[in-house]
Amino acid sequence: MSPKPKTQNLKSLSIIKIGGNIIDNPTELSQFLSDFSKIEGYKILVHGGGKSATKMAESIGLVPQMIDGRRITDADMLEVVVMIYAGQINKNIVAQLQANSANAMGFSGADGNLIQSDKRNDATINYGFVGDVKKVNTNLLETLLSNGIVPVFCAITHDGKGQLLNTNADTIASELAIALSKVFDITLNYCFEKPGVLYDAEDDSSVIENINQELYSKLKAQKAIHSGMIPKLDNCFNSLSKGVQKIKIGHHRMLQDARAICTSIEL
Template sequence: MGNKQPISILKIGGNIIDNPSELKQFLSDFSKIEGYKVLVHGGGKSATKMAQSIGLVPQMIDGRRITDAAMLDVVVMIYAGQINKNIVAQLQANNTNAMGFSGADGNLIRSSKRNHPTIDYGFVGDVQKVNIPLLETLINTGITPVFCAITHDLKGQLLNTNADTIASELAIALSEIFDVTLSYCFEKPGVLYDSEDDSSVITSINEALYSKLKAEKAIHSGMIPKLDNCFNSLSKGVQKIKIGHHRMFQDSTALYTTITL
């Protein structure tokens, strides 16, 4: 156990992707992280804007996108194309040898189409398997993988997949080989007691405090799936999880939230 190499897995949210100067700064910071690393990105508002520009009306249920065939075409084009390749190109400019992937590439992440008793999510995937041997080979040859939020079902169908979940599943899979730190980076400095007050960072959350915060309704609804993912990852071998603004990687005084069991 003690001989595992460390690896950093970072997931960036839409508000970083939607802001070109913020994204540029994040990718500069990410490039300075030493050792092995993996980046997972969401889609930001670009897919919604593109969909609206061609007359599609995005549908959301409980914060999750319903992905019909037309919307799937848009998210594949934006996530796996425009956003992913833009990030890879910027990382190359920062001397990080990145390669962009969907789950279909090299059969890296296989999913199954979500089967929900009452809601048809359309072409939405739930992760089933990560191709650990290939991922390990890529990482050991000095490649920094950059994953978009698209997977496949091994039957020829691409599937839109939650980026937080992809980051979590990659972290769980790689924890068999590496000492994994999983970080969720977004526009806030961490999980906040008061969503309007950026200084109210909760610096550490364990399961007992999480239950209490949920009971008090102190945690914003959008944060609950993220934290559920975190505790699931920790229970399955991930060593450390951080949530906060990307400045936490280069600024030793920056506040952030650490999630522990």
Template sequence: MKPTLSIVKIGGAFLEEPGLVESFTEAFTALKGLKLLVHGGGKRATELSHRMGIEPRVVDGRRITDSASLEVAVMVYGGWANKTLVARLQAMGCNALGLSGADANLIRARKRPAGDIDYGFVGDIESVNVPAVSALLEAGFVPAFCALTHDGQGQLLNTNADTIAADLAAGLSQRYATRLLYCFEKAGVLEDIANPSSVIPRIDRAAYDQLRAEGKIAAGMLPKLHNCFQALEKGVGQVFIGAPEMLRPGHHIHTEIRL
């Protein structure tokens, strides 16, 4: 039987408030078994961009990354966000190791070709170095990935953190029974965005198509759910969306994504 591995993605907004980062790091540290973390940092990157006179651009929940925006992403994702989170986890007794896709050639990507939209220095993942990530896990480390990959030719690439989490979960499903957990500020996917209690317990493709047609799913949730379905198709065992409390035993308020 394959050992269980939990891949947890956390939004960068949780790093902005001490109470939120503390509650998340406590829940993540208490999570039993092998685990790894993927984090964002978009909110702080947007704030820093404004301070530097760089106007951020986002299309359908995905960030346009020109050369100036890439510098900001590297500073925030690979620097402030990653090391702040690693330090907090170490304070909780969780032996986290901060990483980008370039470290140990862990995640290789290619620059997205320009089409109707030129996303700039945005990476589409080509491969996950499963043996190297497995070696870190089995050595007792908890990998903490920021939203940066590389092309193997010296170019860093901004890569959607949800996609990184999904591709890590899919690749590592070769060796582990993987479950993917997307943590954000709400308790799950909501039927009514104005009602925080309207959590949808399960969403399959048919339900997703209906919710999208009704306009109940939009903006940043669209690419997140797309990644969820792709992960399941590639062998990930379970996928959940919810607040960090869903990491705790016995907590059942979240949304499960099914094919």
């Protein structure tokens, strides 16, 4: 299904997602947050932190397990990810954005009922306390944005019945983009440590400038695209099919340099 052409003049909103490798590198994170702060107009930041959660879990004797880029989250792992994502990483990022003059406010999906999800019910794999997004509170987000707030989301959602759930941060960015595309003209950027989606994950000079579903399926079957890049691209194609029109994956230098090489996603 191709996205509906936009007929109204919608306000622009940038949704930017950063992952664990940037978060774990203080110099890169600081440079990213400085670039992010300079984006004009409405903006939302979504952060992961999977790398830090894995380190913390291992340090207390848990054995992290990922399937296709998604974490199996039992009760002990849920405690770790809530502490790391909604606590340490989220508050550190909010403080640094404040220092960059962006009036950031940190949220999990439970805060203001901003993102509700359903516990994943998979017939073959028990993911544990992992949530699939069901509903985004777009009214509250519009109010926050129009009052100059920069929302900063971590990868924790809730089920509306008191249960926190772990939700892949790429999925959070994509679901926010889909929900808000009814009221904003969305640019969705996934920033990570590499310059884009690569033909060879070990060769930074092999950036794919445009990727569609056909090329994605081919490279996934060849295992040239694997691990965390799988949910990232699945989320991109899902967003495109549901009305989000501009999606890029690349290094955060693309935020301030329109000529920086990166990957554009097409249906």
